[in-house]
Amino acid sequence: MAFTFQINNDIKFNHNEDLLAKAEANRPTLKHTVVKPTDLVDIVADSAAFNGFKAVSNQQAIENLPKYTLKKGGKLVLDFGDHQVGRFSIDIDSVGSPMDAPLYLHLTFAETPAEIGVEASTYDGWLSSSWITEEYVHLDVLPAKLSLPRRYAFRYVEIEVKDTSPKWQASFSNPEVVTESAVSMDTVPSVKIDDPMLKKIDEVSIKTLHDCMQTVFEDGPKRDHRLWLGDLRLQALANYATFNDSELVKRCLYLFAGMTTVDGKISANVFTEPKPQPDDTFMYDYSLFFISVLSDYYTQSQDMTVLKELYPIAKRQIDLAIAEVGSDDLLKMNEDWPVFVDWSNEIDKATAGQAILIYALKQFVDMAQQVEPTAVQHYQKLVASYSKAAIDQLFDVQQGLFVSGPNREINIASQVWMVLAHVLDDQANNQLMSKAIESLFPVTGIATPYMYHHIVAALFESNHRTDGIKLIKSYWGKMIELGADTFFEAFEPEDLNFSPYGSPIINSYCHAWSCTPTYLIRKYLVN
Amino acid sequence: MAFTFQINNDIKFNHNEDLLAKAEANRPTLKHTVVKPTDLVDIVADSAAFNGFKAVSNQQAIENLPKYTLKKGGKLVLDFGDHQVGRFSIDIDSVGSPMDAPLYLHLTFAETPAEIGVEASTYDGWLSSSWITEEYVHLDVLPAKLSLPRRYAFRYVEIEVKDTSPKWQASFSNPEVVTESAVSMDTVPSVKIDDPMLKKIDEVSIKTLHDCMQTVFEDGPKRDHRLWLGDLRLQALANYATFNDSELVKRCLYLFAGMTTVDGKISANVFTEPKPQPDDTFMYDYSLFFISVLSDYYTQSQDMTVLKELYPIAKRQIDLAIAEVGSDDLLKMNEDWPVFVDWSNEIDKATAGQAILIYALKQFVDMAQQVEPTAVQHYQKLVASYSKAAIDQLFDVQQGLFVSGPNREINIASQVWMVLAHVLDDQANNQLMSKAIESLFPVTGIATPYMYHHIVAALFESNHRTDGIKLIKSYWGKMIELGADTFFEAFEPEDLNFSPYGSPIINSYCHAWSCTPTYLIRKYLVN
Incomplete structure (x- = not known):
């Protein structure tokens, strides 16, 4: 990812040398060809x-x-x-x-x-x-x-x-x-994918991930070279389905955990050269995704040692996130700790933010059950109340869609994240995405594979398999038609020359947050 | 020096490994501050x-x-x-x-x-x-x-x-x-120079020479980095008067001697990195100056071993040069082996070339007396006949000046080199330069300190001491007035913005062939 500039260089950070030593111990030896x-x-x-x-x-x-x-x-x-x-x-x-x-x-x-x-x-x-x-x-x-x-x-x-x-x-x-890469292409298990376009998309996804896996999960090897938390979450999922290098995920978790602010908040990204250093950029959803990455890591590895050690850091994230919720159980927007969701500043992000909070909270509850059972009830109650607030206050029954912000805006991000957070039951989720397809497809104004990933994931999670496949093919398949060897940082199917920077020469054309089709294909379509 | 491009890359060269090994053995260890x-x-x-x-x-x-x-x-x-x-x-x-x-x-x-x-x-x-x-x-x-x-x-x-x-x-x-330099500034003997401007000119000359003395005598440390024979001759003279590093001169003599054409002709310059290599550029006067540098080296060092070893190479140069002389005992101009004298292509160079031949021939005779006495008479006869031809055919008695070329052009270069070659006796030389001062001063159209050096040297050699001092001050002193820390490659007092390349950014402002005032001052004014 890459983003507009926050400058907060008066913020004080902890450097937990014990945690950072564990990050260093898991630094990969790069492989060369x-x-x-x-x-x-x-x-x-x-x-x-x-x-x-x-x-x-x-x-x-x-x-x-x-x-x-x-x-x-x-x-x-x-x-x-x-x-x-x-x-x-x-x-x-x-x-x-x-x-x-x-x-x-x-x-x-x-x-x-x-x-x-x-x-x-x-x-x-x-x-x-x-x-x-x-x-x-x-x-x-x-x-x-x-x-x-x-x-x-x-x-x-x-x-x-x-x-x-x-x-x-x-x-x-x-x-x-x-x-240079932390992993070798030949370590990826081969799976049978009959559709030639999906097979090609799977291959290019893996190549994209491979080229971004360096001494950390980089966002892009051409440009930023940096470990972002939101991107890490998607890279780790794609990695589990392919290279399954759990040490690199562990290293990245320790890097974030070792450098919180003195208040315990995790940065949106960290630098690692010449020494580990947190960025002074903070995003509400990215901080929450520390929980998500840790939860996914535990699910994949069953590594209780890491879970126990990093659980307090995860708990601090959820507690900081909860403090942003109003008495109406709805997330309040805070300019100093913005919700990212997508690059677009045209969409209202309040409802998507509410859903991401619930999504992370549910993963946190799962971890608390392993590590701190006495805490479970408290957070489970919050899941319930935040979900109820979402349904009561943000769901427009008449339209069958979630609204966002003071203008009750209807956008794709709100629907997608509410589906992914499973705020509604499976049948209602299916109906919600049917409505979204009907009202909001074809998607426009979204330039990030990051958001497209969540749209496809929501389609699969809500049992819209055919539409999910169709969107993978029309979005990532379109990049391949345009000659992509790896998937891009930014891509708007309705505006092929779109650049968030005003010029194609600064765009990154191998960007980790676009590597997820291999995860989606292998999770939802192959096994 | 630097020059227009000759491209002769079909010419075959010898590489005498024995001589080149001696060049390598005399490579200096650079000194650092x-x-x-x-x-x-x-x-x-x-x-x-x-x-x-x-x-x-x-x-x-x-x-x-x-x-x-x-x-x-x-x-x-x-x-x-x-x-x-x-x-x-x-x-x-x-x-x-x-x-x-x-x-x-x-x-x-x-x-x-x-x-x-x-x-x-x-x-x-x-x-x-x-x-x-x-x-x-x-x-x-x-x-x-x-x-x-x-x-x-x-x-x-x-x-x-x-x-x-x-x-x-x-x-x-x-x-x-x-x-980096082959020599240290503090090894130069201090001499008493009362005139503050001459003292400053002496200092800047020495700094210029110092900065050009690297693993060879370079023409300029900014630009060309190269060992040119004509420049070497002047650098060696200035070096004897100051740092007196005879090993570096010896190294450069062996570099030229080790890489003649298969016909024995010496290039105008050689490259030394990554390995010694002669340039495919040839200039009549520069080839002759191998004799001059060897003769000056022997005069300074009394190193008979080097003289004996390189004498045959020197002899080959004089014999090749003689072959260019016509039956009228005058040098014929040859486009493939041009006479340099100065950058200017406006002046006719035939008479200056004749004088340089006589100048080098006299030095060759001196060496032959040491090494091959039986050869002396032959070359002494040539000195006499070439000198007679010059006086009879090139000296305009009425004007009291030498003329050059079919148009009987009168230029400063002809007078200066005839003085330096001592073709006339001392009194006539003095009169010749008096006439030159009268007719051709102030000098115009000459942009090289190389030519200005020879003008000043001719003034001193012909007992025009005051005019020599005046010209040193007006030419090199003017550069100091303009802020020179070292003396320039090119300088035309009547056109301060002159650049042979059309832009001041490519000029070299520390160029060896401009370092000679220290030699002139120490030879003619101090001792």
């Missing part, structure tokens, strides 16, 4: 292509790369055949007279063709331009191996010779990427 | 300043550097107080919220304020833009020490924050340069 490019391509403007550009093979075998000599202004684009996360290197030599000036190169790493096609200097969005993955490099002496120190996420690498001299040209050989 | 900046400055446009820009102290003590925080677009300029050649490093941290995006920096290294003041992207000259000493750097994790791997020549460093994020700023501390 060496990948070579498969083709030389040209990036060509095409209004019909995704973001206006496509990659076209230049019909020269990649084996001919060393025969190319590039002078000032010369360019070539390597195609690595699939999305890669890792370190790039290439051998460079001079051809002609002796090298009488430095070689000046510009390299652009691109997950999609448009990131090369669109001129980087035109970017003027609100997110830092420092995320644009381009480098300028001077080499004083050739031959040399250029081994760039940074990790990149890319399929395509454009190499542009900014200058040589009239006396010699540059030549290139042996390009490669040494990939 | 740590230098810290002395001030924070602003670079300000000022039409009265050299190249239109000056550095003005921003009145903040350099100790306050760590207190500066720079956000997107923020800049600061470090002033290291004098010209430096070495590796730059600086500690960088983030201030504010956690670092949620990479830091993107642009660094510019500048010998003079204009190299920062003039926007680099405007450069469109014929020399490679890869020489512009700017870098773009992404840092993913702060705090970090940024240690740039390349060696730079600079006094000023501009640090520009291209982007951070709205949540944090960058701060900087502990900038330093670890300097």
Whole structure:
């Protein structure tokens, strides 16, 4: 995920060294593979292509790369055949007279063709331009191996010779990427998926998750490189269904648990380099999802040690969340601790927030039954009263849909989260989603796979299997049709050129919160 | 030096491993000092300043550097107080919220304020833009020490924050340069120079030479980094008068000697990284200067071993040079082996070339007397016949000046080199330069300190001491008045903004062939 900026750098944080030591003890050893490019391509403007550009093979075998000599202004684009996360290197030599000036190169790493096609200097969005993955490099002496120190996420690498001299040209050989991930692709159990599109979606989901699993569950390996709690929840679920690396989930739980505010509140995300550090950004639903991630982890691993150790942190989250509820048993909106739900600021999020509170509260009660049975009754009562308040005050019986906010707005997020929280019984849930399909489909104005995940999950949870499959195919399948090697951070099917940042070059095209179809397929459709 | 491009990459070269091993054995161990900046400055446009820009102290003590925080677009300029050649490093941290995006920096290294003041992207000259000493750097994790791997020549460093994020700023501390040179400034014998301007010119000359003495005598530490034979000759002379590092001269002699063409011709320059390699550029006078450098080296060191070993190479140069002389005993101009004399292509160089041949031939005869006495007579005869041809055919008795080329052009270069070759007797030489002063001073259209050196040397050699001092002061002194910390590659007193490349940002402002005033002062004025 990525989000608008909160600046709260006066907030004081705890650093529980004991918990952080456990996070460190579960730091994965990254696995590496060496990948070579498969083709030389040209990036060509095409209004019909995704973001206006496509990659076209230049019909020269990649084996001919060393025969190319590039002078000032010369360019070539390597195609690595699939999305890669890792370190790039290439051998460079001079051809002609002796090298009488430095070689000046510009390299652009691109997950999609448009990131090369669109001129980087035109970017003027609100997110830092420092995320644009381009480098300028001077080499004083050739031959040399250029081994760039940074990790990149890319399929395509454009190499542009900014200058040589009239006396010699540059030549290139042996390009490669040494990939990095906490997990290996070959550890995923294969399952039988008959539908070829769903099978492909499952594969791309797994590749997306794989490339985001680094020393933490990153949101995106191109951009933010960061552990967000809401994203972690979905990544962990997809991980259980595929790589099943429970240590990495454990590490992330300890990272969040070890760095709460002095009041005990968990940040929306944490940084880990050069040392663990919490962000000063807080979101109501993300804090609650600590409970959800811990609960899911326990369900998956039956690891009572971790559950017992982190239960107090989870309890603190639920108690802080409850304090935001009014005497009418409804969540009050608080600008300083906003409910995220989705990037869209057009939708009212009060009812979705109420549902997420109930959703997390139910998972908390399950954990309390294991760890602190005496507490169960108190929280069970809250589940009941908050659910009752939701039904009494937020459910519009006439329309058969939940409303949200002072204007009694009807939006998809409210329905979806109420379904996922199972505030209604199964039959009413089914009717609710039928109504939602009738009134609110096709979904518009939603750009995040994160929200689309919850819509599909709600369809499956409410026994709308066919609609769930249809939405997976129309949303994630559409990305594949557009050439996705991994699933995107942001995607609006009704506006293919949508970017939350005003330019395709800053978008992340391998973003963890879009990896969930493998979880949905394997949970609801395969077993 | 630097020059127009010859491309002769079909020429075959010898690599005499025995001679190259001796070059390698004399590779110096570079000496290092740590230098810290002395001030924070602003670079300000000022039409009265050299190249239109000056550095003005921003009145903040350099100790306050760590207190500066720079956000997107923020800049600061470090002033290291004098010209430096070495590796730059600086500690960088983030201030504010956690670092949620990479830091993107642009660094510019500048010998003079204009190299920062003039926007680099405007450069469109014929020399490679890869020489512009700017870098773009992404840092993913702060705090970090940024240690740039390349060696730079600079006094000023501009640090520009291209982007951070709205949540944090960058701060900087502990900038330093670890300097590199083959020699130490404190090894130069101090001499008594009463005239304060000459004293300053002597100091700046020595600093210029020091900064160019690296693993070879480089032409310029900012730009070309290369060993040119004509420049070596002047550097070696200045070196004998100051650092007196004879091993570095020996190394350079062996580098040229070890890599002649299969015909025995010596290149105008050689490269040494990653391994010794001759350039495919040839200049008639530069090839002859191998004789001159070897002769000067022997005069200084009395090193008979080196003289004996390299004498055959010197002899080959003189024999190749003689083959270019016509039956009228005059040098014929050859486009494939041009006479350099000076950058200017406006002047006819035939007579200067004839004089340089005689100059080198006389030095060769001196060496032959030591090594091969039987050969002396042959070459002495040539000195006589070439000198006679010069006087008979090139000296215009009426005007009292030498003429050059089919149009009997009168230019300063012809007079100067005939004086230096002592083709006339001392009295006639004195008269010749009196005429030259009368007719050709003030010198115009000459942009190289290389040619100005020979003019001054000719003044001293012809007993025009006062005019020699005056010209040193008006040429090199003028550079000091303009703020020179070291002497420039190119300088035209009558056109202060002259650049051979069309932009001040590509000029080299510490260039070895301008270091000779210390030699001239110490040879002709001090002892």
